[in-house]
Amino acid sequence: MDDRYRFAEIEEKWRQRWESGDPYSIPDFSDNPKFYCLEMFPYPSGKLHMGHVRNYAIGDVVARFKRMRGYDVLHPMGWDAFGLPAENAAIKHGIPPAKWTWDNISEMRRQLKQMAVSYDWQREIATCHPGYYRWTQWFFLEFYKRDLAYKKKAPVNWCPACATVLANEQVVHGRCERCGTDVERRELSQWFLKITDYAERLLRDLQKLQGWPDKVRIMQENWIGRSEGAEIAFDVVGFDEKITVFTTRPDTLFGVTYMVLAPEHPLVDKLTAPERRAEVEEFVRRARNLSELDRTSGEAEKQGIPIGASCVNPLTGEAVPIWTANYVLLEYGTGCVMGVPAHDQRDFEFARKYDLPIRVVIQPEGAAINVRDMTAAYDGNGVLVNSGPFNGLPNKQAIPEITRHLEKMGLGKRTINYRLRDWLISRQRYWGCPIPIVYCKGCGTVPVPEEQLPVILPSDVAFKPSGQSPLVDAEDFVNTSCPACGGPARRETDTMDTFIDSSWYYFRYVSPRDEERPFNIDAVGRWCPVDQYIGGVEHAILHLLYSRFFTKVLFDMNLVNFEEPFANLLTQGMVLKDGAKMSKSKGNVVSPEDIIAQYGADTVRLFILFAAPPERDLEWSDQGVEGCYRFLQRVWRLVNSLGDEIRTAPAQPAGYLVGVNRGLRRLTHYTIKKVTEDIDERFNFNTAISAIMEMVNGLYQYRDRVPAVDRDPAVLREAVEHLLLLLAPFAPFIVEELWERCGCQGSVHRQPWPQYDPEMLVEDSVTMVVQINGKVRDRVLVPADISLSELEALILSQPRIQALLEGKRILKIIPVPGKLINIVVK
RNA sequence: GCCGAAGUGGCGGAACUGGCAGACGCACCGGACUCAAAAUCCGGCGGGCCCUAAACCCGUGUGGGUUCGACUCCCACCUUCGGCACCA
Numbered sequence: 001m002d003d004r005y006r007f008a009e010i011e012e013k014w015r016q017r018w019e020s021g022d023p024y025s026i027p028d029f030s031d032n033p034k035f036y037c038l039e040m041f042p043y044p045s046g047k048l049h050m051g052h053v054r055n056y057a058i059g060d061v062v063a064r065f066k067r068m069r070g071y072d073v074l075h076p077m078g079w080d081a082f083g084l085p086a087e088n089a090a091i092k093h094g095i096p097p098a099k100w101t102w103d104n105i106s107e108m109r110r111q112l113k114q115m116a117v118s119y120d121w122q123r124e125i126a127t128c129h130p131g132y133y134r135w136t137q138w139f140f141l142e143f144y145k146r147d148l149a150y151k152k153k154a155p156v157n158w159c160p161a162c163a164t165v166l167a168n169e170q171v172v173h174g175r176c177e178r179c180g181t182d183v184e185r186r187e188l189s190q191w192f193l194k195i196t197d198y199a200e201r202l203l204r205d206l207q208k209l210q211g212w213p214d215k216v217r218i219m220q221e222n223w224i225g226r227s228e229g230a231e232i233a234f235d236v237v238g239f240d241e242k243i244t245v246f247t248t249r250p251d252t253l254f255g256v257t258y259m260v261l262a263p264e265h266p267l268v269d270k271l272t273a274p275e276r277r278a279e280v281e282e283f284v285r286r287a288r289n290l291s292e293l294d295r296t297s298g299e300a301e302k303q304g305i306p307i308g309a310s311c312v313n314p315l316t317g318e319a320v321p322i323w324t325a326n327y328v329l330l331e332y333g334t335g336c337v338m339g340v341p342a343h344d345q346r347d348f349e350f351a352r353k354y355d356l357p358i359r360v361v362i363q364p365e366g367a368a369i370n371v372r373d374m375t376a377a378y379d380g381n382g383v384l385v386n387s388g389p390f391n392g393l394p395n396k397q398a399i400p401e402i403t404r405h406l407e408k409m410g411l412g413k414r415t416i417n418y419r420l421r422d423w424l425i426s427r428q429r430y431w432g433c434p435i436p437i438v439y440c441k442g443c444g445t446v447p448v449p450e451e452q453l454p455v456i457l458p459s460d461v462a463f464k465p466s467g468q469s470p471l472v473d474a475e476d477f478v479n480t481s482c483p484a485c486g487g488p489a490r491r492e493t494d495t496m497d498t499f500i501d502s503s504w505y506y507f508r509y510v511s512p513r514d515e516e517r518p519f520n521i522d523a524v525g526r527w528c529p530v531d532q533y534i535g536g537v538e539h540a541i542l543h544l545l546y547s548r549f550f551t552k553v554l555f556d557m558n559l560v561n562f563e564e565p566f567a568n569l570l571t572q573g574m575v576l577k578d579g580a581k582m583s584k585s586k587g588n589v590v591s592p593e594d595i596i597a598q599y600g601a602d603t604v605r606l607f608i609l610f611a612a613p614p615e616r617d618l619e620w621s622d623q624g625v626e627g628c629y630r631f632l633q634r635v636w637r638l639v640n641s642l643g644d645e646i647r648t649a650p651a652q653p654a655g656y657l658v659g660v661n662r663g664l665r666r667l668t669h670y671t672i673k674k675v676t677e678d679i680d681e682r683f684n685f686n687t688a689i690s691a692i693m694e695m696v697n698g699l700y701q702y703r704d705r706v707p708a709v710d711r712d713p714a715v716l717r718e719a720v721e722h723l724l725l726l727l728a729p730f731a732p733f734i735v736e737e738l739w740e741r742c743g744c745q746g747s748v749h750r751q752p753w754p755q756y757d758p759e760m761l762v763e764d765s766v767t768m769v770v771q772i773n774g775k776v777r778d779r780v781l782v783p784a785d786i787s788l789s790e791l792e793a794l795i796l797s798q799p800r801i802q803a804l805l806e807g808k809r810i811l812k813i814i815p816v817p818g819k820l821i822n823i824v825v826k
Numbered sequence: 827g828c829c830g831a832a833g834u835g836g837c838g839g840a841a842c843u844g845g846c847a848g849a850c851g852c853a854c855c856g857g858a859c860u861c862a863a864a865a866u867c868c869g870g871c872g873g874g875c876c877c878u879a880a881a882c883c884c885g886u887g888u889g890g891g892u893u894c895g896a897c898u899c900c901c902a903c904c905u906u907c908g909g910c911a912c913c914a
Contacts, residue, residue: 215830222828248914328912332914339914340914610851612838623852627851686838686850686851689851690849691850692850771894776846820846824894
């Protein structure tokens with residue numbers, strides 16, 4: 001019989017059988033326990049890359065494992081299908097974005113099926129389909145109704161290469177997250193979602209997310225950036241105006257020696273003295289034109305200029321000069337800062353540069369700070385000085401005291417500020433979800449009525465990157481009638497940030513074809529929240545924060561009864577080659593397609609799960625792939641060679657076993673335990689696979705070294721069948737084929753996950769390690785049930801140990817049952 | 827600068843609750859099979875000492891500490907990677 005492992009034939013055979021049966025389609029409701037296993041859906045960029053393969057291989061093991069454990073597993077797949085690459089392809093090659101996108105989807109779907117990822121394909125969705133984006137628009141209108149969507153004119157981040165604005169979250173180190181171009185600032189009227197209203201809840205509920213990596217929680221915490229402090233009002237001299245500052249250090253209020261406004265602050269223009277006007281305007285103009293990169297980089301020099309006005313410290317009554325400076329940001333706090341050079345490093349540098357006074361108001365315990373000798377601000381704790389009635393108070397205590405005092409006088413209040421800014425969602429691009437808003441001369445901004453949704457994205461559009469949405473020129477689209485008065489009106493031509501599309505897709509899977517509402521509430525109640533979410537850590541802030549925000553809004557709308565969408569999160573590491581992330585520009589890309597053609601999908605899956613634990617980065621190794629391929633061949637040969645022997649064997653080993661047969665049963669049950677725990681508790685697929693390899697090695701020994709007369713076919717049968725069951729989630733094709741060849745009934749993927757018998761793990765005797773003063777000196781085989789005193793006597797009677805103890809005094813003997821015994825001597 | 831993670835053979839990694847460091851795999855070395863090669867099978871594989879072996883010594887980034895016992899816990903430091911970064 002030809003017994004070569006012909007992976008291509010085997011995989012094609014089972015692919016076809018599975019394709020015809022729709023084996024992973026899951027009913028909406030049943031009495032089984034549920035498990036929602038979700039991997040982050042991909043952008044349909046063309047072909048799967050190794051990062052996708054890793055993501056979906058991990059998810060598939062979890063899904064298959066849970067299914068075998070008796071869960072109804074919801075395991076869906078879809079496409080994050082709106083986005084810039086499609087539009088860029090249209091500009092470059094003249095292919096319509098829709099065609100480009102749908103072609104890519106077909107190709108990537110084919111590849112996922114080739115990999116045998118066990119999705120319920122009935123539930124496939126694509127965010128660019130009107131049946132989907134209609135509900136994205138519906139959500140926008142709901143947000144609008146609740147004042148959570150608003151339009152405002154503001155300085156925004158503009159990427160000149162992508163010719164669109166970007167959300168704050170999409171600007172990385174002052175550069176565009178997508179293309180790396182330096183981001184510019186522009187003053188534009190744009191749509192925002194009020195995520196800041198949810199800042200506190202988004203922060204607070206991070207504590208609930210015990211199933212998330214700490215790293216991601218901390219990143220979100222930093223991004224939200226909560227800080228407690230006070231707002232304090234300073235009267236402007238000679239104007240009926242107040243300047244309100246935000247500070248986390250009201251205890252340093254007596255140390256204020258100047259005031260700074262952000263260059264864009266409206267009061268700058270108002271308060272500037274006539275003789276200073278020309279100079280100040282020039283300064284402001286220059287500051288505004290700085291790119292975000294130059295503006296925010298730490299090395300940028302602090303620059304400022306006095307505007308010729310002053311304001312009064314509410315506690316001292318002293319007047320201090322008002323400046324404007326590039327290091328103060330309009331968007332944070334109140335857009336102005338009180339200058340306390342003695343106790344804030346930035347203020348210190350600024351004061352030194354412009355020769356502003358420095359006044360110490362906090363002295364550290366047991367040391368005296370002297371302004372002349374200061375080389376840096378003192379931002380530690382201490383006792384207040386030069387602070388009138390508050391002198392002598394520890395500064396920690398002074399913070400609430402001074403705040404309370406200001407509140408009483410109506411000059412300030414306790415407040416909290418967040419670094420998080422509202423989410424800018426307008427994009428001046430074509431291939432996205434249209435914003436369902438109409439502008440009417442008479443009625444103003446009018447939301448498109450729900451029954452007119454979806455606002456269909458027109459297909460006859462000329463693509464030219466212009467800085468304006470291409471939709472501006474689509475006359476049939478733009479010109480419409482006002483839903484309120486029926487008069488002529490114009491549609492909003494910007495489209496939505498694609499992160500909105502992906503902020504709710506996981507709910508759509510529960511009822512993907514529902515035409516009445518975004519999702520079936522009962523079905524969401526059954527399946528959500530997602531039990532296990534798996535994806536790259538690059539989404540730690542963007543997608544995961546936005547999705548949490550959306551879920552909280554839906555909770556407030558009574559559409560869901562939970563506040564967090566993803567109960568458990570696994571962030572997988574990157575796939576590297578030669579120590580670097582695979583990328584076309586580095587030329588170190590390994591194509592999944594080529595590897596599958598060469599070794600088969602089972603080998604690729606196995607390697608990518610075996611080479612590293614999922615959270616860590618994975619170094620691609622052609623030789624490692626080769627090793628996994630060899631292992632599958634080894635399994636193939638082993639099972640085929642034993643097929644005849646086990647087909648006729650009894651299903652269950654009977655009676656009490658000894659020697660090699662008991663040993664093999666112990667190996668079988670030990671491996672079940674190990675693999676089960678590695679998958680279920682720790683996602684350590686690499687060690688689970690190691691354990692399976694060890695089991696295969698043990699089976700080879702049994703086959704080749706135990707004489708036929710001593711072998712128990714029932715034990716062998718149990719071992720082989722369990723080997724296949726344990727390997728099934730990792731290498732679904734080869735296992736299904738071998739399962740059939742062994743004469744087993746039904747699909748291996750429909751079998752219950754095996755249980756181990758704790759009885760089988762019990763050993764008659766154990767090897768005890770004998771240490772003297774913590775160093776291993778001997779090993780002794782002892783009966784497992786030996787008593788402590790017997791053990792001690794036995795160990796001390798060992799000739800080797802006796803020799804080593806010669807002339808020494810035993811201080812202590814520390815036994816670790818079943819493992820080790822340590823003799824402490826002097 | 828702040829926050830976080832990680833440093834273990836030639837390589838990827840294992841050691842789960844403080845108890846035999848290096849499982850499993852790769853690479854490499856030797857042997858069997860073969861006319862030969864590939865494949866496969868068997869054996870070896872941290873370093874030192876040694877003709878060989880036994881024995882012994884060293885060894886988980888560095889230096890200290892706790893403990894009968896430390897890759898694991900504590901303190902200080904070094905390196906690499908990731909996040910945030912003029913956030914008042």
